[in-house]
Amino acid sequence: MVLRTNNLSIELVGREISGRPVPGRPRRPAGPYLLGLPALLLSSLLLIPVGVTVVAAFRLPDGSFGFGNFAVMADPAALHAVGNSLAWVAVAFGLVVLGFLLALVSYRLPAVSSFLQPALVIPFAVSVLVSGATFRLIFDPTPERGTVTAVWTKLFGTSPVWLGPGMFWLVLVSAFGWTWLGYVVSLFRAGLDAIPDDVSRTIQTEGVTGWRRLRVLELPLLRPITGVVTLTLVIAAVRVFDLVLILVPGSLQQDADVLGINWWRSSAGGTSGRTAALGVVLFAIVAAVGVIGVRGLRRRRWAMPVSVVTAERSVRRPRPSRRTRRVGSTVGFAVALFWILPAIVLVATALHSPTAAGLDGWWSARGFGFESFAAAANVGLLRALLSTLLISSIATVVLLVIAVPTAYLVAWGGLPPWLGRVVTSVFVVLAVTPVQMYAAPLRDAIGAAGLAGSRVALALVHAAAGLPFAVLLLRSAFASAPPVLVAEALQGPARQSAVLATVRRTYRPALVAVAVLEFVLVWNDFIVGFLISGPGSTPLSLVLWGEARQFSASAGTVAAAAVVASIVPVVLLLSFWRTVVRGLTVGSRP
């Protein structure tokens, strides 16, 4: 066929088709994969040492491989520690259940939560070391100093020795519970609040009430949140380390031994087969628990609405009667006061001079002043604060820069489904990996690179340790994007930037949650810095720990250091708490 126009002759020529027709495939551009590269590099900071540890656990002294190293588990001390670690995981699950029930109660009793918010957040914001120190103050066996002992003695004449043999478990669990319960309740409560009223009304009109309603409505709808909560708490339970170190008197630490501490005391250095085997056992326990616990993260149930549109007045939950409201706020106030009491004890102790705090309790009228703060400043507290600020900031920035593109890739990067599943599973496992699995090889590697003592190296390790959880969380947030947007995004790069703009607007809560939580976790960290860089580079917690070696006599100084160390995380979390909770509870999908 020939076209003639404007003195040009254009001839169209066809070509014969040869070969068989082949089915087309959707184009998967390789570009997005690059987004995952930084995360891969950062994760290898953990993955490679974990691999080294696993190999070391199975390598026998003569170079062959086998289960010989696991004979360490027959060692009664190690067995005892494993038992204690498992008990801690059980405590974590118990707290999840308890928190859920409390959230239900507060949901059915409106107006409770107005006072509760700060009371629940503060314990979560302070470090484990601080809450351990606080509870040791409260349960001090001397009636002049220990709050509980004083009250008990007043009521019954004599008091048990709370920190004594067997009894210290009560104090340990109380401190752990005080730290975490607020977080659990807040998250479940946010989830319950987000259940659309029309759904619950429909259920109600069909006559589904009580336990059955719980089973068919609330439990399935809250599954993603249950996943997040369980994951966080299991990680916390496995990381129990500093709590025991600071709270349990030296003579009883043997009884309170957990796997982490046993590992540290027996390792005191390189990767021997025995300690590697201990680490692997710990890891196996946790990974099993973690994977079961986060199954909620991997099922698409529903996405929680990001912004709850105020519904018609007529379809909202009925406003409770005035009497209910009054009862609710009274109960709420009482609970809040009780819950905040440890913080009050800590601050009041810090405001006494070291001598007064060592002699009498926080309620005594003698010896008020700032002497304890001065004493704390004399052991290098300010320099410690500065280091800690630096490490936390670097870790948070690095984490955000790497986690956001990775989460985007996992959520919409067009990964083949199987790969998405693999990546998610790897991150779940990494999220619960105990520090003991990568500490020793990593420490050696950092030392060999001449970076020993570098705060930047430590910050990178922190970022790597925080990455799995951050990616899982952000992925949930990104994945709950309106499908229309996703479809548009897959049409080309121009669209993708528009989508990202929307994402920034819509998913800021999740980003804020990741940033704030990472900053606070690193700020409060003891174990990662302690095991990776050795003592000295987690200065803030180390100052606290060093002060607490002779506990009661330095109660004032310890309390002052604890108060100073807690200001930044408490202020941060109180300011951003609502956003953090929203970010943590944004929808979820595989």
Add this chain to the structure above:
Amino acid sequence: MIGRRLFLGAVGAAALSGCAPDVLGLRRSVRVAVSWSGAELREFHRVLDGLGDLEFPVEVIPLGDDIPTAFGPRSTRRPDVVMLPRPGLVPQQLENLQPVPAELADRGRTRLWDELLVQEGETYGVPFKTAHKSAIWYRPSVFKQVGVEPPKVWSDWLQVNRQLSLAGIRPLALAAGDGWVLTDFLENVLLGSAPSAYRSLASSAEPRPSQEPAFAAALRLLGTLWAAPGTLAGGVDRSLVQQFPDAIVEVFGHRRAAMVLASDFAEPVVRSFAADPDDIGLFTFPSMTRGTAAPVVVGGDVMVLPRPASEDAQKLVRRLAVPAAADPWIATGGFLADGRTTGYSPELTRLAEQLVAPGRSLQFDLSDRLYQLDDGLQRVLNDFLVRVGDQGTEVVREAVDVALTELAKVES
């Protein structure tokens, strides 16, 4: 929003750390691992401040009772200087240590220290601080009230305890929360009753205290004191969670007990918590039988240099080894320097003189030397206290047998 704020914060921190390059960890600071905490740690910071201008930053790492972890093999985050409270670890850690600078070697060759710090002709440590571990602080007013004198012989001590408890006063605040208090107690009894057995245990390559009859006898003697009903203030459970400052507060602050076994370094704690600053007395461990020498158990902290030691670390050790370096701490109290007898409070002067006096039964702390037993001895004594404390003397024999069995396990 938050990102920007954090970024600004990080920039600000980085800018601030410009004036303190060691915050970034870029400037290699000299890291000193110590076992002190609380007031002692603050005093050490003051000693460091008093050294004047050092050309390198110094970082103090309080490791507490876990100070042996400072020698992790291949641990590159090793401290540069370790203030070792257990000089017995020196022979064990020899391949991880570097000899001290030659001009300081003499300091490590003085009496008692030499057999620990001198290995294969080289000196591996410099004594920084000495501790007199046979001191008992008490309240003279209570003794007057009951009409007793500080005991000179072991049997007198049992008698004093009886009289005090009959008068309704708890004689002894025992700080079992600090394991070394229990081992110190036992070491004093052993050194007082069988000095030769003590020596042979201390210098043996494979110590087997459970096979040593003198050791069992010492345990029995000690058990007799602990088991007498009404002896321990607060009973066994309280004793177990009580650290030495708590015990001192019990005696001098709340005045619920009369005596406490605590070393010279307890002095600042005693003075700061004493309700009556004039009611402070001190006696040293009585002899076990009339005519024998009273025991003096010596402890202390030595400066050792993990290998390879940097120039800066050696400089710091030289600076700290200057006799005047510890002056700020000596002025506060609770610090004895090796071989020095001046500048202390009256109580500590007495202790310092005992440390240099001839004719006393002086020996270095046994549990700090028996690194082979790790802290096994502390654990055994802990359980022993639980079995005998306040239970009456008839349980002692059986408890000693159990303790020896446990100890045999530790030894193997």
